[in-house]
Amino acid sequence: VNEASHPFAGVVDEVAPRLLGMVLISAFGGVECSVALTEVEAYGQADPASHSFRGPSVRNRTMFGPPGHLYVYRSYGIHWCANVVTGPAGEGAAVLLRCGVPVAGMSTMALRRGRSDHLADGPGKLCQALAIDGSHDGLDLLDPESPIRLAPGGPVRSWTATHRIGITRGTDRPWRFVADGSSYLPG
DNA sequence: GAGCCGATATTCT
DNA sequence: GAATATCGGCTCC
Numbered sequence: 021v022n023e024a025s026h027p028f029a030g031v032v033d034e035v036a037p038r039l040l041g042m043v044l045i046s047a048f049g050g051v052e053c054s055v056a057l058t059e060v061e062a063y064g065q066a067d068p069a070s071h072s073f074r075g076p077s078v079r080n081r082t083m084f085g086p087p088g089h090l091y092v093y094r095s096y097g098i099h100w101c102a103n104v105v106t107g108p109a110g111e112g113a114a115v116l117l118r119c120g121v122p123v124a125g126m127s128t129m130a131l132r133r134g135r136s137d138h139l140a141d142g143p144g145k146l147c148q149a150l151a152i153d154g155s156h157d158g159l160d161l162l163d164p165e166s167p168i169r170l171a172p173g174g175p176v177r178s179w180t181a182t183h184r185i186g187i188t189r190g191t192d193r194p195w196r197f198v199a200d201g202s203s204y205l206p207g
Numbered sequence: 208g209a210g211c212c213g214a215t216a217t218t219c220t
Numbered sequence: 221g222a223a224t225a226t227c228g229g230c231t232c233c
Contacts, residue, residue, distance in 0.1 A: 061225070069225070071218095079217075096226050097216030103225090116225055144226050186225055211231080220222075 032113035041176035055120025069190035072112030099144030
């Protein structure tokens, strides 16, 4: 499969909304948990808000790898955050997965979260519910053998683009994408 | 619900 | 030393 035909090889802010409605699945210990993505954010090349802005480093090197792979980083020293790498290898772009609605494995996700609501309505919570951590950085999300993968989901009718959350630079870019409709709202 | 704040690891100045 | 792509507990309403 050449890079140009890869589903996530395009420009990050065009790929990002296409992730809405897709199902992120984790399978550990024979238990499959999944969420349908409802909120994502694009982080691109020459983007001062992006981890890739200052070039490759030990932390962000996965961002500069091929598209469709999982980039996981630690946020505020406490939480894990998951991203889908986009664009051709070498570009350094990725989409942060901010929110999803539970699809399967709810009881396991509730155990991991220590509560039965608000299972994946935030980037750190989403990773905790799916048991995603730094050891999973670099996994190929489109590999059927991968314990963490992406699958097509129900269609998202429409989405809204707004400013990104929790950043202080590059705030002008409307690169946060939220699926419209009550069943897809964060929270 | 909104607003404040501490926890904590890694990067950057 | 300061900042950070967050969260949960706490106070107030």
